[in-house]
Amino acid sequence: MRRTLFLKFLVLTLAIGTVIAAVVMGIYAAQRRGQMMGELSAEVATLATRLARPLAAEAAENPVRARDLLGVFAGLPYVICVDFFPNAEDSPVSWPPIGCGRMRAGEDLLIPALGAGPEARYDIRLDRDTLAEIMWRDFVVLVALALAVGIAVLLAAAIVFQRIINRPLRQLVRAMTRFEVENVPEHVDWGTSDEIGEVAGRYNAMLDREVGRVAELEERREELAGLVDRLGEARDAAQLERDKAEQALADLKAAQDRLVQTEKMASLGQLTAGVAHEIKNPLNFVNNFASLSRELLDELQTVIRPAVDTLDEAAKDDADDLLQTLDTNLAKVAEHGGRADRIIKNMLLHSRQGPGTRSRTEVNHLVEESLGLAYHGARAEKRDFQINLVKQLDPAAGAIDGYPQELLRVLVNLFANSFYAVGERRDREPGGDFEPTLTVTTEGRGDAVLIRVHDNGSGMPEAVRKKLFTPFFTTKPPGEGTGLGLSLSHDIVVKQHGGTFDVASEEGSFTEFTITLPRRTAAAEPAGTAEAAS
Amino acid sequence: MNILMVDDEPDAVMLFRQQFRREIRQGEYQFAFAGSADEALALLDGTVPPTDLVILSDINMPGRSGLELLAEVHARWPAIPVVMITAYGDPETEARALGLGAAAFLHKPVEFTALKALVRAGGRAG
Structure with a gap:
């Protein structure tokens, strides 16, 4: 991102700079060309006019000196020919004498010593190609200078760009990455109040809000976790209660079954008691009559003893034996009756109330x-x-x-x-x-x-x-x-x-x-x- | 002395007659028998003179119970001792009988020696 933005900036600046430099230099070169030509011609002409009379006078008296003066022109690369008119009507004496062409410095000048009139003058012919060549050289230097300045400006712009935009942006990105990846909130600050500074301020505020929101979320999460825990506890408690209730129900059912059983046993006890009561009365009679009969038999023995004694031996034994057996039997009736009575008593004891x-x-x-x-x-x-x-x-x-x-x-x-x-x-x-x-x-x-x-x-x-x-x-x-x-x-x-x-x-x-x-x-x-x- | 037995079991009379056979033979006691409370009251109103008399009564009988008979006899002839004899000797019934004025409360099977002593004493216990 950084590179892309920077590159875009560079390309854009370069393009604009190049166009501007080209246009400026094109216009400048065009203007300069005409201007220079004119100026140069005028300058040379003025110089030539001012030099015409002294040069003519000098040439008459002191040709060497004149030659030196002409040498000034000869040093100019674009002067190709000098025409000297001693009087207005005279035909010019041209120099160099062999025709107009390129003059060479040090070359022996042969200045004709002519008497110059009041209208004496020099015409100096210039070589346009040499002039153009000189100008082209100037232009190239100018372009090179413009390029150098452009590059310097570009570099300065790049440095400024780097300082005021790119570095803060990188810092911001780093801070964002740290927050995103490592979850470390880090404020950015590059001490400016411009738009970038505003971005930093906004980012810092946003970061603070985000951190606050994260903290709040964490708090909520903990709250939720607490709630989930409590819910779990409540569920466990409910489970426990349900188990207890089920157990209670099971116990109740068991108790109910046992109660039914107990009730059956109790009715059985009542039935037993009823039966015992019913049997007790007749059994009392059996026992009473049995013991009474033994008494009666005793009395009977006393009563019939004399009569029995009169019987013959066999009959007497027979009667004694019968009486004895009868007595034993009655004793047995009384004994077993007593046993039955005890059983009845126990039955009654078991069903007794209170x-x-x-x-x-x-x-x-x-x-x-x-x-x-x-x-x-x-x-x-x-x-x-x-x-x-x-x-x-x-x-x-x-x-x-x-x-x-x-x-x-x-x-x-x-x-x-x-x-x-x-x-x-x-x-x-x-x-x-x-x-x-x-x-x-x-x-x-x-x-x-x-x-x-x-x-x-x-x-x-x-x-x-x-x-x-x-x-x-x-x-x-x-x-x-x-x-x-x-x-x-x-x-x-x-x-x-x-x-x-x-x-x-x-x-x-x-x-x-x-x-x-x-x-x-x-x-x-x-x-x-x-x-x-x- | 007269003894009035009240019991819905006829065999009870037979048993008592046999038990008291000597006394009856010697003319010491006269036995009368009633199969129910109503019959007993009828006898008391008519044939049997309500003097020199001990009543031996069962409690559980069809019709009016021995306790009802006891209450009526005690109200009309307070001098006649009534001995209650029962097979269901629970303390509650005994307390009720004694409260209604019973002379004594005996359990079946009857201890005849004790009963004889009681009757000889005119039906009064102790």
């Missing part, structure tokens, strides 16, 4: 009763169920003040869980020498009593152990557990009785529950949640 009554309870007795209930329950469910029951009951365990029916439920639930766990392990290790064993321990500890239930069943992993007391958490298949048993038990032991409820377990090896109950329950608040069937 927290029951608070009373003093022998812990060992409670443990034995609940173990019996759980064991018979398991046997009733599975004919081939069998387990080693180890009881380590501390005679000093003594009694506690609490809600025996609630505690009975807790223990039955624990034993049932243990039975389930050993059953699971046996199913997992068929044919092995696994011996299902449940050990229940009681221990009197001053103000408290400890009950420990240990089984060598399937155990449980840490994850299960952590959730064990969570309501509705169960590891049993659907329909087999409500997930409420241990949570209710926990409530009963901890909230209702102010005791502690701990669990230790190792998967595939054992589970051990440890309950401690204070002898005198501080918190007598009934566990409201303990009303549902376990």
